[in-house]
Amino acid sequence: MSTVTFEGRSHRAEPGEAVLTTLLREGEAVPHSCRSGVCRSCLLQAIQGAPPASSQKPLKDTLQAQGYFLSCIATPESNLTVALPNTDVIGHTTARLLSREQLAPEIFKLTLQAEESFPFYAGQFITVRRWQSDGLRRSYSIAAPPTDEGTIELHVRCIPGGQMSTWLCEELEVGARLDLFGPEGDSFYLQGDPTRPLLLIGTGTGLAPLAGIIRDALNQNHTGPLQLFHGSRHTDGLYLQAELGALAATHPNLTYTPCTSTTGLRADAAAFAAIPDTSGWRVYLCGNPEMVKSAQRKAFLRGASLSDIYTDPFVCLGK
Structure with a gap:
């Protein structure tokens, strides 16, 4: 049985128990969100002892070398002394809420x-x-390219009973402050090949990062095909239809296909029916984890290189 020491306090880890679970059980205040090794909110640094290699694998080499690891998927193999990361590692700023606009019922x-x-x-x-x-x-995707004014756009689904989403959508006052950490993730537009075809498939607010990628690509004069498929259970969840339709009308290389599963049209099924051969395509998949995993496999089997498939599964739905 290993010991996890945090801020001078030592705690026994149960067999098979993750570092984060141990610390939370003992009442330690450790940031966390998805608890699946995706959002990186639970990043800690090993001051003494070696964290499991699997808990460092998702991180950049530079962070691994400094002993950083994801505590939610780290089952200690020996005694560890850990600390919260320096905010400079992942970036930090304070922001104010400028405005809030309802895009769909939720x-x-x-x-x-x-x-x-x-x-x-x-x-x-x-x-x-x-x-x-x-x-x-909680973690949220950025839905628009950077601006000269330093604004950041997020799309938040307000979930009944959700602590963070309710606060952001109903309680946070315009002008109020909040902290931002990051950015993180490698799902974004890559310059250098403006003729490359891009396939983007998202569900729910998985549209947010895809809309941002499309805006960025068009701003940088991308000329290759841009095929966006956005899925929702119901038509109420198909937000930004007017904006995306207008973009498609003014940019012949952009195709926008809204899909609802209640009518039998799933976004991933529609995408691969339209593009059965994904060889040479760069593929972006965001939203429901099951859809992302399934579509990643389908895109690969249809010819896309794994290095050209970018995924952002919404493991934590922003509660």
Whole structure:
């Protein structure tokens, strides 16, 4: 049985128990969200001892070398002394809520104003921390390219009973502050090959990063095909239809296909019916984890290189 030491306090880890689980069980305040090794909110640094290699694998080599690891998927193999990361590692800024707009019955657009330089790519995700004593954190994708004004656009689904989503969509006042950490993720538009065909498939608010990627690509004069398939259970969830339709009308290389599963038209099925051969395509998959996993496999089997498939499964739905 291993010991996990955090801020001078040592705790026994149960067999097979992740570092995060141990610390939370003992009442330690460790940021976390998805608990699946995706959002990286639970990043810790090993000061003494070696974290499991599997808990470092999703991180950049530079972070691995400094002992950083994802505590939610780290089952200690020996005693560990850990600490919260320096915020400089993942980036941090304070932002204010500029505006909030309802895009659909459950979906809101939040425009934030960063108070200092906060470089990012549209399609990456950031972690939001509210200015309450609980320091609750949740991760959201960035839905628009950077602006000269330093604004950041998020799309948030307001989930009944959701601590963070309810606060963001109903309680946070315009002008109020919140903390942002990041950005993270490698699902964004890549310059250098403007003729490359791009296939984008998303469900729900998985549209947010894809809309940002499309805007960025068009801003940078991408001339290759842009095929966007957005799926929702019901038509109410197909937000931004007017905006995306207008973009498609003015950019002949953009095709936008809204899909609803209640009518039997799933976004991934529609995409692969339209594009049966994905050889040479760069593929972006965002939203429901099951869809992302299935579509990733289908895209690969139809010819796309794994290195050209970018995934952003929404393991934590922003509650």
